[in-house]
Amino acid sequence: MPASLNRAVQYAHQNQNHFLNDLKKLVMIPSVSTDPEHKSDMLQAAEYLANELRSLGVSQVQLFPTQGHPIVFGNLSSARDNVPTVLIYGHYDVQPPDPLDLWQSLPFTPEQRGDHLYARGASDMKGQIIASLKAIESIVKTGEMPVNVKFLFEGEEEIGSPNLDSFIEDHKALLACQVVLNPDSGMIAPDVPTIIYALRGLAYFELRVYGPAHDLHSGVFGGVVYNPAQALSLLVAGMHDHQGRVTLPGFYDRVRPLAPEERDEFARLPLDEDYFLKQTGATELWGEAGFTPAERVGARPTLDVNGLYSGFTGKGSKTVIPAWAMGKISMRLVPDQDPQEVQQQLLRYLEEHPLPGIRWELTAMAGGPACITDRTSGYTQALARALETVWGKPPLFKREGGSIPVVASMQQLLGVDSVLTGFGLPDDNIHAPNERLHLPTWFMGIDSLVHFFFNLQENKDE
Amino acid sequence: MPASLNRAVQYAHQNQNHFLNDLKKLVMIPSVSTDPEHKSDMLQAAEYLANELRSLGVSQVQLFPTQGHPIVFGNLSSARDNVPTVLIYGHYDVQPPDPLDLWQSLPFTPEQRGDHLYARGASDMKGQIIASLKAIESIVKTGEMPVNVKFLFEGEEEIGSPNLDSFIEDHKALLACQVVLNPDSGMIAPDVPTIIYALRGLAYFELRVYGPAHDLHSGVFGGVVYNPAQALSLLVAGMHDHQGRVTLPGFYDRVRPLAPEERDEFARLPLDEDYFLKQTGATELWGEAGFTPAERVGARPTLDVNGLYSGFTGKGSKTVIPAWAMGKISMRLVPDQDPQEVQQQLLRYLEEHPLPGIRWELTAMAGGPACITDRTSGYTQALARALETVWGKPPLFKREGGSIPVVASMQQLLGVDSVLTGFGLPDDNIHAPNERLHLPTWFMGIDSLVHFFFNLQENKDE
Numbered sequence: 001m002p003a004s005l006n007r008a009v010q011y012a013h014q015n016q017n018h019f020l021n022d023l024k025k026l027v028m029i030p031s032v033s034t035d036p037e038h039k040s041d042m043l044q045a046a047e048y049l050a051n052e053l054r055s056l057g058v059s060q061v062q063l064f065p066t067q068g069h070p071i072v073f074g075n076l077s078s079a080r081d082n083v084p085t086v087l088i089y090g091h092y093d094v095q096p097p098d099p100l101d102l103w104q105s106l107p108f109t110p111e112q113r114g115d116h117l118y119a120r121g122a123s124d125m126k127g128q129i130i131a132s133l134k135a136i137e138s139i140v141k142t143g144e145m146p147v148n149v150k151f152l153f154e155g156e157e158e159i160g161s162p163n164l165d166s167f168i169e170d171h172k173a174l175l176a177c178q179v180v181l182n183p184d185s186g187m188i189a190p191d192v193p194t195i196i197y198a199l200r201g202l203a204y205f206e207l208r209v210y211g212p213a214h215d216l217h218s219g220v221f222g223g224v225v226y227n228p229a230q231a232l233s234l235l236v237a238g239m240h241d242h243q244g245r246v247t248l249p250g251f252y253d254r255v256r257p258l259a260p261e262e263r264d265e266f267a268r269l270p271l272d273e274d275y276f277l278k279q280t281g282a283t284e285l286w287g288e289a290g291f292t293p294a295e296r297v298g299a300r301p302t303l304d305v306n307g308l309y310s311g312f313t314g315k316g317s318k319t320v321i322p323a324w325a326m327g328k329i330s331m332r333l334v335p336d337q338d339p340q341e342v343q344q345q346l347l348r349y350l351e352e353h354p355l356p357g358i359r360w361e362l363t364a365m366a367g368g369p370a371c372i373t374d375r376t377s378g379y380t381q382a383l384a385r386a387l388e389t390v391w392g393k394p395p396l397f398k399r400e401g402g403s404i405p406v407v408a409s410m411q412q413l414l415g416v417d418s419v420l421t422g423f424g425l426p427d428d429n430i431h432a433p434n435e436r437l438h439l440p441t442w443f444m445g446i447d448s449l450v451h452f453f454f455n456l457q458e459n460k461d462e
Numbered sequence: 463m464p465a466s467l468n469r470a471v472q473y474a475h476q477n478q479n480h481f482l483n484d485l486k487k488l489v490m491i492p493s494v495s496t497d498p499e500h501k502s503d504m505l506q507a508a509e510y511l512a513n514e515l516r517s518l519g520v521s522q523v524q525l526f527p528t529q530g531h532p533i534v535f536g537n538l539s540s541a542r543d544n545v546p547t548v549l550i551y552g553h554y555d556v557q558p559p560d561p562l563d564l565w566q567s568l569p570f571t572p573e574q575r576g577d578h579l580y581a582r583g584a585s586d587m588k589g590q591i592i593a594s595l596k597a598i599e600s601i602v603k604t605g606e607m608p609v610n611v612k613f614l615f616e617g618e619e620e621i622g623s624p625n626l627d628s629f630i631e632d633h634k635a636l637l638a639c640q641v642v643l644n645p646d647s648g649m650i651a652p653d654v655p656t657i658i659y660a661l662r663g664l665a666y667f668e669l670r671v672y673g674p675a676h677d678l679h680s681g682v683f684g685g686v687v688y689n690p691a692q693a694l695s696l697l698v699a700g701m702h703d704h705q706g707r708v709t710l711p712g713f714y715d716r717v718r719p720l721a722p723e724e725r726d727e728f729a730r731l732p733l734d735e736d737y738f739l740k741q742t743g744a745t746e747l748w749g750e751a752g753f754t755p756a757e758r759v760g761a762r763p764t765l766d767v768n769g770l771y772s773g774f775t776g777k778g779s780k781t782v783i784p785a786w787a788m789g790k791i792s793m794r795l796v797p798d799q800d801p802q803e804v805q806q807q808l809l810r811y812l813e814e815h816p817l818p819g820i821r822w823e824l825t826a827m828a829g830g831p832a833c834i835t836d837r838t839s840g841y842t843q844a845l846a847r848a849l850e851t852v853w854g855k856p857p858l859f860k861r862e863g864g865s866i867p868v869v870a871s872m873q874q875l876l877g878v879d880s881v882l883t884g885f886g887l888p889d890d891n892i893h894a895p896n897e898r899l900h901l902p903t904w905f906m907g908i909d910s911l912v913h914f915f916f917n918l919q920e921n922k923d924e
Contacts, residue, residue: 034778095780102676159778200681204779213743214564215894218766219662219864222794223758224738226748229767229789230702236695276686281675284819286688296685304680305691306782307773312790316496316621317666317827318557319792319865320768320893327691328774330781332684357746365779402681403781431782432677 005454007142012134012446019446020117020439022052023130024110026092027119033069033093034159042069042155045092049153050074052133056140058151064171066163069093069155073174076136076149084459085148086379087177089406089418090129091157091184094121095431102433115439122437123428128183129153131423131442135449146457150177154406157184160204160366161405168413178459179379179419180410181452183445185400186424188270190441193387193395193448195380196420198298201333201370202403203342204306206363207350209235209325215311216321225321229310231358232325238353239303239329243289246303246331248345249352254336258291258299262399266294269398279426298399302332328365332401339367368405373417378459383419386451390444421445467916469604474596474908481908482579482901484514485592486572488554489581495531495555496621504531504617507554511615512536514595518602520613526633528625531555531617535636538598538611546921547610548841549639551868551880552591553619553646556583557893564895577901584899585890590645591615593885593904597911608919612639616868619646622666622828623867630875640921641841641881642872643914645907647862648886650732652903655849655857655910657842658882660760663795663832664865665804666768668825669812671697671787677773678783687783691772693820694787700815701765701791705751708765708793710807711814716798720753720761724861728756731860741888760861764794790827794863801829830867835879840921845881848913852906883907 001009012019031045032038046063049072053061058074072092097107097120105111110119121127139145152175154164168175185196211228212221241247258266271294276285287296296302306329311322331342343364350360374380375397387395400420407418423445429435463471474481493507494500508525511534515523520536534554559569559582567573572581583589601607614637616626630637647658673690674683703709720728733756738747749758758764768791773784793804805826812822836842837859849857862882869880885907891897 034776034780096774096776098774098776099677158780200684202681202781204781206779211744214891214896215561216742217864217893218764218768218792219664219794219862220888220892221738221742221759222662222764222766222863223749223762224747224755225742225744226746227766229770230698232770233695233698233767236692237699240692276683280678280683280687282673282687282819283821284688285686286818287685293686297683300685302680302684304684304689304783305695305772306680306780307775307784308691308694308770308787309775310767310771311769312558312560313769313771313788314496314558314560317668317790317792318496318620318768318893319664319666321766322769325770326775328779330680330779332681356748357744359745400681401684402679426682429676430682431679431780434676 004143005450008138008450009447011142012138012450016443019130019134023117023127026126026130027110027121028108030108031093031155032096033156034096042093046070046072046155049092049129053151056133056136064167066167068163071167072151072153074151076145078145078148080146083147083457084178085150085176086456087150087152087175087180088132089180089182090125090132090153091155092126092129092153093155093158094124095158099433104434116436117439118434118436120435122435123424124430124435125184125422127437127442128422128424131446132181132183132449135446135453138450139453146454150175164406165409165413168409172414175414177414177416180416182404182407182418182420183422184404185420185422186426187441188396188398188426190425190438192270193391193393195375195383195395195397196400197375197397198372198399199370199404199407200401201337201339201368202330202366202405203333203339204330204366205346206365207327207329208361210323210359211357212321212323215323218319218321221321226355226357227321228358229322229325231355232310232327234355235350235353236305236327236329239349244287246301248349250345251301251342254338255301256335258295262299263295266292266298269294269396297401299334301334301337304330306330332403333370335370335372338369368403369408371408371411373407373420377417379417379419379456382455382459383421383452385455386448389451390448466605467912470600470912471909473604474600474912478905481592481596485579485589488588488592489572489583490570492570493555493617494558495618496558504555508532508534508617511554511591515613518595518598526629528629530625533629534613534615536613538607540607540610542608545609545919546640547612547638548918549612549614549637549642550594551642551644552587552594552615553617554588554591554615555617555620556586557620561895566896578898579901580896580898582897584897585886586892586897587646587884589899589904590884590886593907594643594645594911597908597915600912601915608916612637626868627871627875630871634876637876639876639878642878644866644869644880644882645884646866647864647882647884648888649903650858650860650888652887652900654732655853655855657837657846657857657859658862659837659859660834660861661832661866661869662863663799663801663830664792664828664867665795665801666792666828667808668827669694669789669791670823672785672821673819674783674785677785680781680783683783688817688819689783690787690820691784693817694772694789696817697812697815698767698789698791701811706749708763710811712807713763713804716800717763718797720757724761725757728754728760731756731858759863761796763796763799766792768792794865795832797832797834800831830865831870833870833873835869835882839879841879841881841918844917844921845883845914847917848910851913852910
């Protein structure tokens with residue numbers, strides 16, 4: 001191991017407490033991007049990251065205002081010539097913490113219990129941003145960066161990154177790089193280092209169903225109007241058939257079939273039925289017939305109801321026929337489905353299922369296509385070797401069920417691939433109560449990112 | 463017209479402002495029985511009525527505590543012998559006012575706009591209680607009561623009267639009477655005096671559907687578990703068939719078929735399709751095939767979703783697979799359906815539709831059987847003549863879609879029929895935002911109750 005790498009790894013080991021404290025400071029800022037009441041918290045989180053960058057000696061730290069929350073940019077040039085530039089992407093916003101009553105500790109008061117740090121954002125993805133920054137800190141405090149690094153931290157990932165694409169488009173020269181490091185994915189298990197080479201896309205909608213002009217008494221009017229909550233239920237129920245397939249017209253037309261080699265690869269992943277039963281706590285699994293659970297999550301499109309609301313939902317009883325009902329409905333997409341096409345398919349489905357006295361409104365909330373990246377590139381191999389050095393075994397390559405639309409944007413707008421990793425785990429409860437981060441895995445992640453940056457210098461600036 | 467009756471009617475005419483002010487005072491008390499935070503308001507409303515009774519010279523005014531909200535009782539004996547005793551039933555609790563943002567004025571700040579008084583409870587049924595009390599005030603301030611009157615005002619009607627039956631059972635002697643006056647129904651239109659002779663029953667449930675052990679990320683786990691919101695939608699959607707019939711097994715087994723004479727009577731009511739379109743603001747009607755809208759509301763059982771809740775319902779998007787979903791589901795029943803039997807039918811329906819990884823819990827919230835009363839009795843005829851005197855035309859007899867379980871209780875526990883009337887109108891928005899009371903109809907209602915009490919004296923105490 002070269003001396004400079006050795007010093008950096010030692011620094012990382014000696015500063016674990018300090019790294020953890022800095023993460024705690026960041027997760028204490030309730031940067032919930034979807035909620036207008038947290039606008040000032042969003043700014044505070046952006047400022048926190050800008051200060052972190054300044055303390056690394058990043059020369060060009062800038063906060064770019066957007067129509068929503070600001071984008072944090074930084075540029076840290078290596079003293080060496082002819083080395084590649086890696087752009088580190090992250091998002092500093094988090095999901096809303098509700099339902100609050102299911103948290104064992106307060107979502108924005110980080111609490112360490114056993115090997116875990118519990119807080120909203122600890123895993124998704126403030127922990128991953130801090131891991132990247134602390135790997136760089138370990139290098140710059142003990143020597144110099146072997147590659148150029150740029151930083152792009154947005155505050156709107158959890159609401160669909162509405163202002164990111166236009167920012168990238170407007171700042172192509174500023175963001176120019178050879179590869180993106182995106183640590184917004186995760187590992188399969190603490191002892192299974194993982195590189196994600198494909199992601200599902202997302203198409204998220206709010207469907208509002210309207211019936212009578214106002215709420216009605218269910219005694220006085222029960223029997224004469226179609227109930228909007230019943231209409232929504234019928235529409236939602238009809239979106240799957242008995243084989244667990246999505247019924248939107250044309251939904252599967254552009255889905256790439258799984259090659260036999262890919263199915264073999266899926267079969268090698270330690271993601272059997274028992275694994276998913278344990279992770280979900282469900283008593284039985286369910287999904288599209290003809291595919292394994294890992295295939296369904298990684299390589300097949302799905303449709304889920306994310307929320308339902310209608311009428312009286314408080315304690316007790318209220319005999320009302322609600323005037324309207326609302327469903328949040330989203331699809332996970334795979335190559336080569338297109339979010340706009342899926343919206344048209346949903347509209348066609350709704351139009352093909354008219355109900356008496358019922359009208360509806362559909363709003364697209366967020367979306368992005370699926371993507372697959374090249375896993376034989378030198379950048380991906382640099383990460384693979386780094387993970388192997390720290391974990392003592394080669395990483396698994398995996399297609400991921402979640403969506404990271406920015407990966408597609410970077411490909412389309414900057415022409416660069418993303419190397420996807422991250423040190424969260426499947427049972428981190430991201431987007432759910434009691435989100436947590438497994439600290440031993442996180443510290444090994446910081447080590448492996450130190451190795452990654454040193455490995456990267458073998459890739460020339462092309 | 464006898465002089466005493468004449469004086470009472472004159473008093474009623476001269477005191478309309480004072481009557482209205484007393485109603486305003488009562489509706490300003492937010493007596494929402496279902497909400498524990500309004501417990502002290504419930505007591506305040508009960509005390510208000512007790513004071514009203516005292517001011518009428520009612521000798522025996524008592525507040526009976528229950529496990530929930532208190533029952534107000536009073537006894538006003540006539541100086542005459544051998545006259546019947548009428549028990550006036552009312553409820554001083556109201557429905558919750560939500561959704562608050564749809565009210566044009568505050569729900570508990572009564573506002574007069576045009577001919578209407580807007581406030582929660584103005585029509586259902588504080589207005590009807592005050593109408594009864596003010597009719598009696600008009601008589602006792604100008605003469606003496608021609609009949610004995612007892613008062614029973616409960617505070618739990620809107621939550622299913624959980625403590626009323628046991629109270630009636632324990633106080634049969636105190637409540638002994640020849641007939642109940644229950645003004646908790648209404649009129650078809652301002653110019654159509656109405657007597658209700660049948661009511662639908664109610665069976666109200668909360669259905670909770672559970673799936674994974676906790677909320678899941680829809681990307682990481684979309685495709686492996688049955689989504690509880692989808693499960694609830696499927697279960698709700700399946701509760702009606704394409705003919706608009708309820709599919710619970712055995713649901714129609716005990717429904718009395720409509721006799722040809724009854725269908726003729728329904729056809730005479732001014733309740734055609736246009737009427738229901740106007741009242742509901744729906745663009746199209748819907749319901750059980752083979753029956754007119756008026757028949758469906760008055761004489762056929764129905765099932766409605768009163769509320770839906772699952773997952774994320776705030777602004778924006780949250781990509782969650784919810785751990786559970788909740789539906790409030792209620793049935794309106796007709797003779798001779800039984801609420802307990804209907805609960806068994808719903809349980810059987812749920813058991814016959816198992817879904818993978820999904821379990822459910824069903825809670826019965828409120829309920830009571832339907833009932834039909836004798837419309838040829840002397841008491842009903844006393845009311846019919848009173849309405850005819852004031853409105854100048856005979857009342858229509860109607861089967862009502864709403865539920866008043868206390869009518870069945872009075873029949874079963876005290877062995878007495880109820881005379882059902884009330885001066886609310888179908889567009890009073892009861893149980894909905896902007897509840898209101900049509901004041902010209904209400905004042906005529908007070909007059910007609912004055913006549914009713916005088917007419918009643920022809921019925922002997924049997």
